[in-house]
Amino acid sequence: MWSERQRGIRVTQEELLCKNACGYYGNPAWQGFCSKCWRERSRAAGAQTQDARQTNDGTPLTFSKFEEKKSTEKGRRINTMRRLFWGSPSPPKRPETSESHARALKAYQSLDPGDFTGFLKLLRSPSSQRMQSRCTAFLNTMEAYHDLPVQKQSDLVQDFYQTFAEYFSCFSEAQVVQTMEHVEKLIMTRLHKWVFCHDSCDDEQKDLALQRRIRSLNWVTPQMLGVPFPDKKIGVTGDPFLPAITAIIEMDAKRAPQDKLACVCKCSQHVFEALSTSNSEPANADDFLSSLVYVVLKANPPRLHSNMQYVIRFGLPHSLMAGESGYYFTNLSCAVAFIEKLDGPALNLSKEEFGGYMMRGRAPSVRSERQKVAGDAQTVLEELQGRQEKLDEGMNALNVQLQQWVQVVETQLNEATSKFVTVQKEMAAQSVSSPHSAASQEEDMKDHMLLLLPDPDADPGDTDC
Template identity: 80%
Template sequence: MWADKQRAIRVSQEELLCKNACGYYGNPAWQGFCSKCWRDRARPAGTPREETRPRSDGTLPTFSKFEEKKNIEKGRRINTVRRLFWGSPSPPKPQESSESRANVLKAYQNLEPGDFPAFLKILRSPPSQRLQSRCTAFLNTMEAYHDLPVQKQSDLVQDFYQSFAEYFSSFPEAQVTQIMEHVEKLIMTRLHKWVFCHDSCDDEQKDLALQRRIRSLNWVTPQMLGVPFPDKTVSVTGDPFLPAITAIIEMDAKRAPQDKLACVTKCSQHVFEALSRSNSEPANADDFLSSLVYVVLKANPPRLHSNMQYVIRFGLPHSLMAGESGYYFTNLSCAVAFIEKLDGPALNLSPEEFDGYMLGQRTPSALNRRQQVVSDTQNLLEELKGRQEKLDQGMDALNAQLQKWVQEVHSQLDETRSQFVLAQKEMTAQKEVSLSTQDDKEQSVVVLEDQHAGPKDTGC
């Protein structure tokens, strides 16, 4: 049962998709476009666009549909990449035998999903020396040119992803995706310290501005956001969204974009779990988005803007454009955009009321928070009182059982002692009877011997 069914945040599924109708998820950071359409729009005029619409069978293209990207953008960036890697317009092209390539591909085909240590082991094996050299050369080059603008670094990383994926063009799409997730983790774990919150962008200033904005909205209550909190009749200890708050805070501690996305996914799943525990009906998109806004306001995650931009710039395209992680990340971006533009009508407040809350003249959350704390404290005290009563009853029962056991032990000892005394008396009596019988026998033997001997010879 929900407390308040009025919703101030409404985003349809169509609004989450790319404005270019390509079938992928859009993002406010790209003005509503997906990452691919946004890069196409940023491409110089006259450059042909890459087909991004869904296939005829309804599936969405991933790496296989990106194969033309390198050829399309060759005139703009390929020479720069070559100079960075090899220092000359024509890089060396070492030949690789078909047998060696087949061995390498066979090793990667047997790779289990999510087994990053096994991927590193295969990459460091002699058959994969060429792939390892490519990764090492790219990492060394990126570290040497770490002062390049962050957008240029993003383009280089995305180009490297695409060129590396082309090596496995014969693999199924799902398998290529798994391999590229390992490659992303390997590359970005090393490059994190060079490209995260780069000096060439204003991510740090935007982080501080977003944190101040969230801090200034600490008075916003779940009721204002339309968050479906459970009624008082539902037994809830503490904030049901606490696991989601913890998960979104953990995002800053991760290095690889996919690990940061995993925190966003984990946070979103906890939000759905919190909603499902209080209502038998499944939560809708408005419930989820309003709850996600509440989680962000409560958590105020460190360097949230920088973390989201890091994922946008250096994450794999398929992770943001489609799938579960893409949906959750798009909702998180919408939640942040909502917070940045939050005003009175969005919270069903008049401009005067909103300004009063922002200036500290109104504090509805303080009273609600105190009432909530008092209610939680009373519930906790009642729970502790009941547990203490059960503990006292258990101790009394245990004490009674212990006393009964002691009495039974004493009675058994007394009975054993009396039986031992009786047994000892019986043994003594039997011993006396036995000794008396033995004496009588000895006397009888002596008498019989005398009778058989007869009168003694005197020698007269």
């Protein structure tokens, strides 16, 4: 029935791609552009604004001058402390040779994917002194200037990713990506408390607005969204999307952007697993997006907007522009945008029906839900009744077999008793004629009786008179 209805959620592969036709995934947060094209447009617009302010005031208001001044003051304080402790402008450093640098790069190249602990050990080694100093200096600078606007902080982090990747320019693309993921986790785990949900943006207000919006849509049913649920014939109990709901909620507990993105991928994979149990046909993009909308509505994840913006601003560009993670995150952004603009026609409802549901004027599909519960209960009762009938039939058959066995035992006992009486009479007659052999005859009579009596441990079916 639902396949014949008009779907409220439709998306094509072309709609997910960047509006600039660069081949990467776009995002509603970037007005349909990918992160690379969006940053280029933003920087171009910022440069034009800066030039306009320069023309009006005659004084260039650039961040570089401000940063240079702060760096000079900080360097002066550091040199003063070094003179107090070392007695010279700076302690001597051991120069890093090209041979040690090559050994360090080879060690980074042999790291296993996801071995973050091994990456930290290599970064602390003497051969990685230059890279370690670069990371430490950048972290200290970001923490010192944590009051900067969050967009400026995002630009600084992205520029650091780009320049730091030059250390591994001799690596293959996959190895560079793997190494930079470790760098991202190191940097953003330290900077999370400074840049997440920053005071210079309205992420917190948007989080509250999105949570209220999702809470007001708690009446939306899977049938309204066209989500295929498992058939009654399939033995699935409970909500098949519960693992996906749990995964999307876990995103708020992570600190690194790639870990938050991994929760989105895990959620999406669970959605596809639930769809595979619900439908014999492969899941399409419409089924996946409508199911993802249902998961977000059911989960109402904490600080969803802030977590998505954190990944967008400080995650590695390749993670969002292409690949499996980029596809899943783009669909999550589309799902959130759909929820924010959800109306009656998207759910095949009239304006009056949608307004009635939003105003809590009536509960949706109360009768159908009760009928479904009653039908499920009736199915369970019928199944239990069938099992009870089979049990009664088995008990009746067992009673018949038991009665037959009792009759067979009674017949054998009567026959043995009559034979015993006959033998006793014969022995009595013989004892009168020959008294001295009475004892031996009595012994023979006992042995004969033991042979005639049935074995109490024997199976009833094995008795044979």
